[in-house]
Amino acid sequence: MFHTTQASETHFEEAPSPAINPELRSKITRAAVKLAKSVGYATLGTVESLLDSNRKFYFMEMNTRIQVEHPLTETITGFNLVDLQFRIASGERLNIAQKDVVLNGWAIEFRINAEDVQSNFASSLGYVKSIRFPQGNKIRIDTVIIPETEIKSWLDSMLAKLIVYGQIRDEAIKRACRALKHFQVKGIKTKLPFCKAILENEKFVNGDYDTSFIDSQPPKNLVFKEKEENFMEALLAVYLILKGVESVSYPRNQHRPVGSKQTDASFVAQFITRDFIKRKISPIMETKKSNKLVALDADGNTFEFEIKKSFEFYHQKQKVNFELVDEVGGNTLLCFNGLRYPVEVASQKLNKYEIQINGVSYFFRLKPTFR
Numbered sequence: 001m002f003h004t005t006q007a008s009e010t011h012f013e014e015a016p017s018p019a020i021n022p023e024l025r026s027k028i029t030r031a032a033v034k035l036a037k038s039v040g041y042a043t044l045g046t047v048e049s050l051l052d053s054n055r056k057f058y059f060m061e062m063n064t065r066i067q068v069e070h071p072l073t074e075t076i077t078g079f080n081l082v083d084l085q086f087r088i089a090s091g092e093r094l095n096i097a098q099k100d101v102v103l104n105g106w107a108i109e110f111r112i113n114a115e116d117v118q119s120n121f122a123s124s125l126g127y128v129k130s131i132r133f134p135q136g137n138k139i140r141i142d143t144v145i146i147p148e149t150e151i152k153s154w155l156d157s158m159l160a161k162l163i164v165y166g167q168i169r170d171e172a173i174k175r176a177c178r179a180l181k182h183f184q185v186k187g188i189k190t191k192l193p194f195c196k197a198i199l200e201n202e203k204f205v206n207g208d209y210d211t212s213f214i215d216s217q218p219p220k221n222l223v224f225k226e227k228e229e230n231f232m233e234a235l236l237a238v239y240l241i242l243k244g245v246e247s248v249s250y251p252r253n254q255h256r257p258v259g260s261k262q263t264d265a266s267f268v269a270q271f272i273t274r275d276f277i278k279r280k281i282s283p284i285m286e287t288k289k290s291n292k293l294v295a296l297d298a299d300g301n302t303f304e305f306e307i308k309k310s311f312e313f314y315h316q317k318q319k320v321n322f323e324l325v326d327e328v329g330g331n332t333l334l335c336f337n338g339l340r341y342p343v344e345v346a347s348q349k350l351n352k353y354e355i356q357i358n359g360v361s362y363f364f365r366l367k368p369t370f371r
Helices: 022-038 070-077 081-089 169-181 192-200 229-244
Strands: 002-006 009-015 046-051 057-063 106-113 130-132 139-143 158-166 184-186 265-271 281-287 292-297 302-309 312-315 322-326 332-336 339-349 352-357 360-370
Touching (some): 009 192, 070 106, 070 158, 158 169, 169 192, 184 339, 229 332
Antiparallel strands (some): 002 009, 046 057, 265 360, 281 292, 292 302, 332 339, 352 360
């Protein structure tokens, strides 16, 4: 088993470890059994070791309890560890020898926490408005979270564990990608975008990583980027600026010119962001004569939209297949080019919006300017 950490926190684990071969695994196993026998240990426990770059292992600690990552062992061995621990505690003798423990296939576990990855994994507090778990063969979810569960600062931030299985590692990775795509949480921020980014990281895919993996990654690599994310940002910003023109509030320090009407103002939507990936669109300019809105994003891409009817968008003379759909259960979906993305307006204060597309936050404000 291999797991990686950041800021003293474990994010994901996989078993068996891609860092060791069968010979080394057998050697580590024998050392663990010898350790347990030397202290007369007679119940379930976990021996942990560290492996250096020279493939030498060193004892780290022994946990005399069920581990958070126990589903991995259960998945690839077929043994129910919780059941076995109860049997041991009730005085039963287990008819299992070390030779009966055979590893079959590959398992990956992600810890889905209520954390804001874009704010250095800070806790995300509040209520879970809705939650949708992935389903399917060889996918396991361990959780006690239900809608309206309150996430508090003095409780562990873990919402669920996602465990996937594959006959080989590549199959497990692909199943994890599909499962995360269908894992949706509304109301708080989670590590879902981070988990998706890990599965696309070249070092992880190649199994060439260690416990410094997360800290060594540039921030932009820690948040998943949708294929056409820039365009979706621009599209949603244009939609929200049009929708918000009638309800926009005027800041106290910005007075409406004498004799002007609210319709005399154009509005600039500027993405203001506190996150390290600097995902912003600035500005959006309204051109009344041509009914066009131009969005310039942080990467220098320009998106020009023509509004022929209310919320009917054209880009490069092609109609954009775009709509926001409210699903049963309170989810809002951005339907774009046949794909469906969960979208949430997470907060709105004095013309400042925080929107989330697939769990990634974008910040912008509506700013009235007068002609």
